[in-house]
Amino acid sequence: MNALLIACLACTAAAAAGxxxxxxxxxxxxxxRTCYHNLLRQRYLRIVMLALFxxxxxxxxxxxxxxxxxxxxxxxxxxxxGAMTYGLPTGLLSEITARYRLDEWLLRRARFAQGYRRARYxxxxxxxxxxxSVSRHAARYGDSRNRYVRFYALMIALTAxxxxxxxxxxxxxxxxxxxxxxxxxxxxxRGLLPIAYRxxxxxxxxxxxxxxxxxxxxxxIAEAGPQLLQLLDDDETAVxxxxxxxxxxxxxxxxLCREVRxxxxxxxxxxxxxxxRCMARSSYAPxxxxxxxxxxxxxxxxxxxxxxxxxxx
Amino acid sequence: xIVAVALFSLAVIALAGTWIAILxxxxxxxxxxxxxxxxxxxxxxxxxxxxxxSGVQRLGQIENLLSSEYDRCEVIAVLDAWxxxxxxxxxxxxxxxxxxxxxxxxxxxxxxxxxxxxxxxxCFRRLVLLxxxxxxxxxxxNAAASVASYDWLIPVRDGQYMLPGALERLAxxxxxxxxxxxxxxxxxxxxxxxxERVAAAGGFGNRPVRQVPRRHRHLLWEPLFYRxxxxxxxRKWQPWAALALGGAIAATAATGHxxxxxxxxxxxxxxxxxxxxxxxxxxxxxxxxxxxxxxxxFTDS
Numbered sequence: 001m002n003a004l005l006i007a008c009l010a011c012t013a014a015a016a017a018g019x020x021x022x023x024x025x026x027x028x029x030x031x032x033r034t035c036y037h038n039l040l041r042q043r044y045l046r047i048v049m050l051a052l053f054x055x056x057x058x059x060x061x062x063x064x065x066x067x068x069x070x071x072x073x074x075x076x077x078x079x080x081x082g083a084m085t086y087g088l089p090t091g092l093l094s095e096i097t098a099r100y101r102l103d104e105w106l107l108r109r110a111r112f113a114q115g116y117r118r119a120r121y122x123x124x125x126x127x128x129x130x131x132x133s134v135s136r137h138a139a140r141y142g143d144s145r146n147r148y149v150r151f152y153a154l155m156i157a158l159t160a161x162x163x164x165x166x167x168x169x170x171x172x173x174x175x176x177x178x179x180x181x182x183x184x185x186x187x188x189x190r191g192l193l194p195i196a197y198r199x200x201x202x203x204x205x206x207x208x209x210x211x212x213x214x215x216x217x218x219x220x221i222a223e224a225g226p227q228l229l230q231l232l233d234d235d236e237t238a239v240x241x242x243x244x245x246x247x248x249x250x251x252x253x254x255x256l257c258r259e260v261r262x263x264x265x266x267x268x269x270x271x272x273x274x275x276x277r278c279m280a281r282s283s284y285a286p287x288x289x290x291x292x293x294x295x296x297x298x299x300x301x302x303x304x305x306x307x308x309x310x311x312x313x
Numbered sequence: 314x315i316v317a318v319a320l321f322s323l324a325v326i327a328l329a330g331t332w333i334a335i336l337x338x339x340x341x342x343x344x345x346x347x348x349x350x351x352x353x354x355x356x357x358x359x360x361x362x363x364x365x366x367s368g369v370q371r372l373g374q375i376e377n378l379l380s381s382e383y384d385r386c387e388v389i390a391v392l393d394a395w396x397x398x399x400x401x402x403x404x405x406x407x408x409x410x411x412x413x414x415x416x417x418x419x420x421x422x423x424x425x426x427x428x429x430x431x432x433x434x435x436c437f438r439r440l441v442l443l444x445x446x447x448x449x450x451x452x453x454x455n456a457a458a459s460v461a462s463y464d465w466l467i468p469v470r471d472g473q474y475m476l477p478g479a480l481e482r483l484a485x486x487x488x489x490x491x492x493x494x495x496x497x498x499x500x501x502x503x504x505x506x507x508x509e510r511v512a513a514a515g516g517f518g519n520r521p522v523r524q525v526p527r528r529h530r531h532l533l534w535e536p537l538f539y540r541x542x543x544x545x546x547x548r549k550w551q552p553w554a555a556l557a558l559g560g561a562i563a564a565t566a567a568t569g570h571x572x573x574x575x576x577x578x579x580x581x582x583x584x585x586x587x588x589x590x591x592x593x594x595x596x597x598x599x600x601x602x603x604x605x606x607x608x609x610x611f612t613d614s
Contacts (some may be wrong), residue, residue, distance in 0.1 A: 005571045008319040012578035015326040019585035022333065026592040033596070083350050116341035123348045148345060178360065179488035182351030246359055270509040273420075274464055278359065281462060296419075303416040307429060307460055310413050 037073060040064065044077045048096070057092045059099045072109075075102045079127035086190060094129035103134045110138075115146055122152035126159055126187075135160035151180050158184070159192050170205040185214045195219070201227055206240060213243050217250045225253045232259040242271050249275070249282045256291055264292060272297060280304040318575050325579045329586035336593040339534035343597050346485050347478075360484050361385035361463030362505075367453035368471040372403055378469065379440060383480035387439040389457035394427070394444040401444070408432035408440050415443075421455045421516045429460060451518035458511060466506045468517060472540050473501050476598055479537035486531055493529035494522060499594055500536025535597045551588070558584065 044062055051060040064070050078093055097103055103125060110121035122141060125134060134156060141153035154172060158165045169176075169184075176184070187193055200212025201224060209231075216224045224247075231244050241263045248255060264272060272293065279289070280301065289301050362385065364378050369390050378388045394401040404410060415429035425446050432440035443456050454468045465487055483505055486495045495505040506521055514521035558581055565574040 004319055005315050005575070008315070008322055008575050009571060009578070011326065012322045012575050012582060015329070016578050016581040016585060019329060019333070019582055019589060023585050023589040023592065026589055026596075030592060030596050079348075116338065116345045120341065120345040120348060123345060127348075175490065177488055177490045179349070179351060179485050182488065183349060184351075186351040270512070274509070277462060277464065300418055300420070303418040304462075306414045306416050308413060308431070310411065 032069075037069065040070060041073050041077055044074050045081070048077060048081060048093075051096075052089070052092060059092070059095045062100070065100065071100065071102065071105055074100065075106060075124050075128065078102070079124050082129070083127050083186075083190065090129045097128050103128060103131065107134065107137050110141070116148060118144075119146060119148035119152050122149060122156060126152050126155035130156055130160035132160055147174070150174070151183070155183065155187065159187065162193050165193050166199065166203075166208060169211060170203065170208050172207055176207045176210055181210050181214045184211055185218055188215065189218070197221055197224060198227070201231065209240055210243065213240070213247045217247050220251060222251055222253070225251065228253075229257060229259045232263040242267065242275065245275055246278050249278050249284070252282055255279075255284070256288060261292060269297075273300065276301045277304065315572065318572050322575055322579050325582055329582055333586055333589055333593075335534050336590055340593055340597055343482075343535050346482060349485055360465065360487050362387075362465045362467055362480055362483065363458070363461035363463045363508075364388045364467045364469050364475075365454045365457035365461065366390040366469045367450040367457070369469075370397075370400070370471050372400065372407070374472070374474060375404065375440065377474045381475065381480045383484065385463060386480055387441060387462055389441040389443065389461060391443045391445050391453040391457050393447045396447055401442070404440075404442060405430065410440070410442055415460070418459050420512050421459045422518075423452075423456045423459045425452075426456055449518070451516065455516040455518065458508065458517070461508065464508045466508050466511060467503060468506075469503075469538075473503065473538050474541055475538055476500070476536060478599075482535075482537060486533065489531070491529050492531055494525040495531045495533060496522075497533040497535065497537055499534060500598060501538040501540045503538045536594055539598065555584070 047060045047062060051057055062070075062074055065074065074096075078096060082088060082090070082093060106121045106125050106128075110118045110125070113121060118141070122138060125138065138153045138156040141149050142157075144150050144153065154168060157168050161168075184193070188195060195215060197212050197215045197219075200208045200215065203209055203212065213228075215221070216228070228244050228248055232241060245260065245263060248260070264275075267275070276289070276293070276297065286298065286302050286305050290298050293301070362383070364386065366375070366378070366388060369375060369392070375388060375390060390404070392401050392404075410430040410432050413429050413431050415426055417423055417426070425448065427444040427446075430442040430444070441457075441460060443453075443460065445453065445456055450468070450470065454466075458466050465483075467483075483495060486492060487505065493507040493510050497503060504522060507525075510525055511517060511521045514524045558577065562574060562577045562581065565577060
């Protein structure tokens with residue numbers, strides 16, 4: 001019994017000491033992040049901006065880079081700058097990344113991390129100017145169980161080799177979620193990927209089609225209307241039909257056509273109501289809906305539309 | 314006796330370890346999603362949120378809910394204009410509310426709505442007021458949901474404030490495949506519902522959470538809503554309490570009271586794990602020492 005008590009004492013003492021140590025580490029980390037990290041991040045951003053606007057851009061010197069987490073802060077600064085700006089010349093950013101070996105360092109960190117931490121390092125890598133060697137090294141995470149890790153491994157491949165982007169997206173074994181499509185579209189708007197909606201919308205791959213529809217919505221490409229109507233007519237793309245109808249609504253295209261009626265007939269009542277709310281947000285007149293929906297559904301639409309008006313008479 | 318104490322200690326250590334591991338994982342996910350810029354832009358198109366407020370007493374809470382930078386959201390407040398005349402008039406004046414027609418729909422069971430108002434003040438075009446006699450929160454939420462424009466519903470109670478970036482974070486979660494319900498017990502507990510699920514359940518009164526299959530539920534371990542608290546003085550006593558606990562452990566160990574020492578060490582484990590969890594949650598909420606993030610969202614008038 002004494003031995004059990006001594007073992008129990010040792011275990012609880014170790015656990016208490018461990019948690020106390022973790023508490024101290026977290027407290028210090030939080031304090032460091034709010035004070036030191038914020039200051040250093042601002043300083044790095046200033047240095048990069050000055051270098052970018054200099055007459056002869058040269059790789060600048062970053063102070064305190066040997067300190068803990070400083071390299072991560074520099075990588076975050078460069079990635080944030082790339083993600084938030086349009087048409088930024090990436091030459092200097094690539095030189096900084098190469099000089100300070102940020103990509104190698106992030107890959108090493110990703111190798112020793114797991115789960116969301118690994119995905120975070122890969123997300124940073126995908127926002128830095130990527131090279132083919134990084135893409136080759138990140139390819140090993142393409143089969144990860146963590147969805148975010150898989151996705152950011154794909155993003156690195158897309159940004160490293162834009163000409164092969166369509167092939168890689170089509171080759172994905174999993175269906176993209178809305179969040180993932182939004183991330184790809186955001187990268188595309190920064191000019192990292194080519195914008196060519198036609199092959200995407202016409203593609204047989206559901207992933208490519210979703211990205212294509214997102215591009216059409218984002219850039220308001222009204223010329224895509226006829227191609228979208230063709231998609232509605234196609235029985236093989238029944239899954240994406242709600243997405244196509246939402247895109248047509250976002251483009252404010254006329255909906256009184258055979259393809260739309262055909263497609264609406266195949267939708268569930270709940271999906272039709274969701275579409276009606278989308279149509280109300282896009283300001284479609286109730287008159288139009290009387291020809292597309294039955295009487296009860298039209299009454300529902302009129303309650304939505306009327307709630308934005310005041311009848312004076 | 315000793316076996317029972319040993320089992321109890323093991324349970325305490327296991328629970329504390331699991332709790333901290335879950336929070337560390339949640340923090341890593343939070344840091345990752347902070348880096349995702351897609352949902353901040355207008356790329357997701359179809360994900361919009363309607364915040365359904367019941368029993369709101371303060372103008373500051375409505376201001377906080379309206380302060381989100383996510384563009385596809387609206388706040389629908391259900392008030393009794395007879396009982397809360399002052400607040401109703403304040404809101405109508407501040408947001409220049411205009412009365413619109415209210416037509417009941419058959420989507421959810423709603424009764425007793427007297428009038429409906431929409432804001433027209435620039436920057437605050439997304440506030441809707443429903444005048445309705447005071448009733449249960451579920452009935453208020455049903456009334457608000459029946460006029461909501463978006464497909465994701467967040468029921469909000471009195472005193473429930475939103476942290477900066479909460480809707481962007483929820484958009485990332487709602488954009489995942491097969492999500493129908495997102496919940497979190499951290500900070501102020503909340504739930505995000507798919508509108509069609511609520512309609513299928515027959516409203517908020519019929520426990521819509523139970524009707525969502527488990528594989529469609531997402532549980533978050535990070536705070537997105539909070540309840541403002543007055544400055545509590547317990548933090549400055551923490552070092553003294555820790556010192557007293559350390560002294561007690563040393564005293565019992567020196568006098569040979571093994572069982573008591575183990576129990577005190579268990580208390581120390583639980584206390585340090587709770588303090589550590591508090592630090593992690595504070596970091597996720599952007600509420601760390603000396604931090605002045607989102608001052609506007611942390612004030613309560």
